[in-house]
Amino acid sequence: MTEQNSQQSAISPARAAALAAVDSQKSADWWSTAVSDIEPDVIRFRGYPIQDLIRHATFVETIWTMVRGTAPTRAEAALLEKALVAAVDHGPQAPSIAAARMAATCGVGLHGAMSTGVGLLGDVHGGAGQQCVEFLQRLVARAEGGDLAEAVAAEIAAYRERRAYVPGFGHRFHTRDPRRDPLLEAVQDAVDAGVVSGRYLAAALELEAQLSAGRTRPVPMNIDGATAVIYAELGFSAELARGLFILSRSVGVLAHSWEESQSGRRIKGPMPPPLLPTYTGYPERAWGADDSGTAPSEVPAE
Numbered sequence: 001m002t003e004q005n006s007q008q009s010a011i012s013p014a015r016a017a018a019l020a021a022v023d024s025q026k027s028a029d030w031w032s033t034a035v036s037d038i039e040p041d042v043i044r045f046r047g048y049p050i051q052d053l054i055r056h057a058t059f060v061e062t063i064w065t066m067v068r069g070t071a072p073t074r075a076e077a078a079l080l081e082k083a084l085v086a087a088v089d090h091g092p093q094a095p096s097i098a099a100a101r102m103a104a105t106c107g108v109g110l111h112g113a114m115s116t117g118v119g120l121l122g123d124v125h126g127g128a129g130q131q132c133v134e135f136l137q138r139l140v141a142r143a144e145g146g147d148l149a150e151a152v153a154a155e156i157a158a159y160r161e162r163r164a165y166v167p168g169f170g171h172r173f174h175t176r177d178p179r180r181d182p183l184l185e186a187v188q189d190a191v192d193a194g195v196v197s198g199r200y201l202a203a204a205l206e207l208e209a210q211l212s213a214g215r216t217r218p219v220p221m222n223i224d225g226a227t228a229v230i231y232a233e234l235g236f237s238a239e240l241a242r243g244l245f246i247l248s249r250s251v252g253v254l255a256h257s258w259e260e261s262q263s264g265r266r267i268k269g270p271m272p273p274p275l276l277p278t279y280t281g282y283p284e285r286a287w288g289a290d291d292s293g294t295a296p297s298e299v300p301a302e
């Protein structure tokens with residue numbers, strides 16, 4: 001044995017103990033999963049051979065099967081598809097899309113542009129859907145065996161006391177979100193066909209009616225509210241509703257990132273030149289000069 005080999009084979013007692021403690025079963029269990037089963041020449045998702053899925057399943061049915069474990073009915077998948085179609089894009093005025101487009105001009109490739117856009121979707125931007133599913137679930141549980149209108153009134157009163165907005169209602173510039181009606185019509189059709197119960201739809205409609213009561217400008221359900229009804233009716237957890245929204249919005253992020261990357265523009269900023277952001281800080285001053293009393297009110301005291 002050469003000196004180099006003997007140095008390589010001399011492992012520490014801690015490493016030797018670790019190796020002895022791990023058998024091949026433990027190693028295989030490390031990433032144990034019920035989602036997919038991949039072996040040489042075999043690919044199964046949730047137990048379904050990929051050949052069957054390719055031949056017979058739609059993308060939406062595959063999404064459902066992957067996250068839920070069992071296949072949806074055609075009618076369930078059709079309802080889910082409505083929510084996924086509706087949320088695909090909302091233009092570059094959505095910060096996630098604008099950020100993705102800016103990133104696309106900075107040489108980070110499509111993957112970098114997409115992850116920039118998707119990375120902005122969180123509790124504040126894109127989060128109302130998850131919050132609305134949670135809200136509807138709480139509302140339906142509260143109304144169970146009682147009065148829905150009373151439960152809604154109590155929830156709204158609690159929000160008003162906190163001066164909070166009910167997630168899934170109102171919109172910055174749509175007076176009536178154009179996605180609301182077709183989404184709710186699809187839920188109603190699914191209720192009529194016995195595909196879903198309609199409990200969450202009823203709760204959301206009661207919420208909408210009470211939020212708008214007595215107001216000249218109503219507060220209609222927005223995309224997040226209408227898709228939350230679909231996710232809740234279909235039995236998705238609130239967190240999965242967020243994940244599915246992001247999956248859908250990723251299509252828009254991809255399309256915008258691709259379009260911007262094809263423009264040939266480089267390092268596109270957030271506002272068109274020659275516009276400059278409004279400056280609210282100190283006027284020009286000499287380094288080392290006495291600046292007492294000159295701090296503009298907008299500059300936070302340090």
Ligand SMILES: CC(C)(COP(=O)(O)OP(=O)(O)OC[C@H]1O[C@@H](n2cnc3c(N)ncnc32)[C@H](O)[C@@H]1OP(=O)(O)O)[C@@H](O)C(=O)NCCC(=O)NCCS
Pocket residue numbers: 128164165166167168169170171172173211219222223224225
């Ligand atoms: C989206 C949102 C910021 C738009 O707000 P906006 O159009 O600026 O609405 P305003 O702040 O001008 O509110 C207008 C009135 O409607 C009420 N209102 C608007 N959205 C409301 C909501 N979600 N819940 C309760 N009241 C609401 C406001 O209290 C205000 O009432 P007032 O006239 O008595 O003061 C706001 O509706 C909101 O935060 N909604 C919840 C979050 C959400 O669903 N986001 C996803 C949007 S797609």
